[in-house]
Amino acid sequence: MNVIVVGGTGLIGRALTRGLLSRGHRVTVLTRRVTPGSPMPALKFLQWDGRTSHGWVQAVDEADEVVNLVGKSLNSWPWTAAKKDQFRSSRVVPGSAIVAALARAEKRPRAVLQVSGVGYYGSQEDPVDESASPGEDQIARLVVDWERSTQAVEEYGARQIVTRLGIVLTRAGGILPIMALPFRLYAGGPLGAGRQWVSWIHVEDLVSAMLFLLENPDAQGVYNLSAPGPVTNAQFGRSLARALNRPYWFQTPAWALRLVLGEMSMMVLKGQPVLPARLTKAGFQFRYPDIDSALEQIYSQPGSRYLLLEG
């Protein structure tokens, strides 16, 4: 397969690109900052403006699949009004650009894989699968618009595959190193009451699941990419403490998180238990279905070996 990975320079993009290359696929990474040279012939970097189809329609003509990973990270404190605009525009505008590129292309890809998040479901107490309705908080509303931004690719004959990700667990970046920091400093414990749900996925399973969907000609529609064993914040913290060989004792009160993080505190104080119903039904097997096996694997890797794996 010849795959365009839009936003392929980021945490997930680097891991996915490595996975695609290791299976013999060719990858074109679309980025706003091309650094000259490529380490291997099967990997190309192509510059774009992040907003339009200008300059990369020809790459679409040659692509079998497009993966859209673009989006300004929500782990960006503080959530000012300007920042919230960027969260939205950095997702919706590139999505429209992908539709425009397909509209202008002479030959269309078979599928567009649109990344999304389990924040779609809002705050939930009971397990939800892909059939659940969207939540009503600001993240859920943003995610609905994000997913819709590439929906029109279907008008051009490409299947839209939407992957709603739980938090991606890797030592290479994202939320896990931030969550692990207080534990490393012997001050780990529940955030707030610790009863809020955490849906998560090990980065290896994430890459395998994306490859599984990209290589499956019947994959279409929404798939939750989160492990079958969502946990509460307290269960997550206890598991993290065990994996790091640190105590679990210091509760950070919800009011303190709200005071320090403001609106961003909803990222850690609210959650949802999400089940990967469609992925499981399609026959995908998780290598790390429970949190203990995932965190043990992540923290048992020597740093240098892990860096080799993750960049």
Ligand SMILES: NC(=O)c1ccc[n+]([C@@H]2O[C@H](COP(=O)([O-])OP(=O)(O)OC[C@H]3O[C@@H](n4cnc5c(N)ncnc54)[C@H](OP(=O)(O)O)[C@@H]3O)[C@@H](O)[C@H]2O)c1
């Ligand atoms: N990591 C997680 O736990 C997680 C969970 C759920 C959903 N997600 C979503 O998955 C996607 C990828 O996550 P990630 O962790 O790999 O993020 P990341 O490391 O921040 O990478 C995102 C990429 O998007 C591109 N980008 C950012 N802002 C842009 C803009 N305004 N216009 C065009 N391109 C822009 C950047 O590429 P260039 O700078 O090279 O152009 C960047 O490499 C994000 O949309 C994220 O919200 C991630």
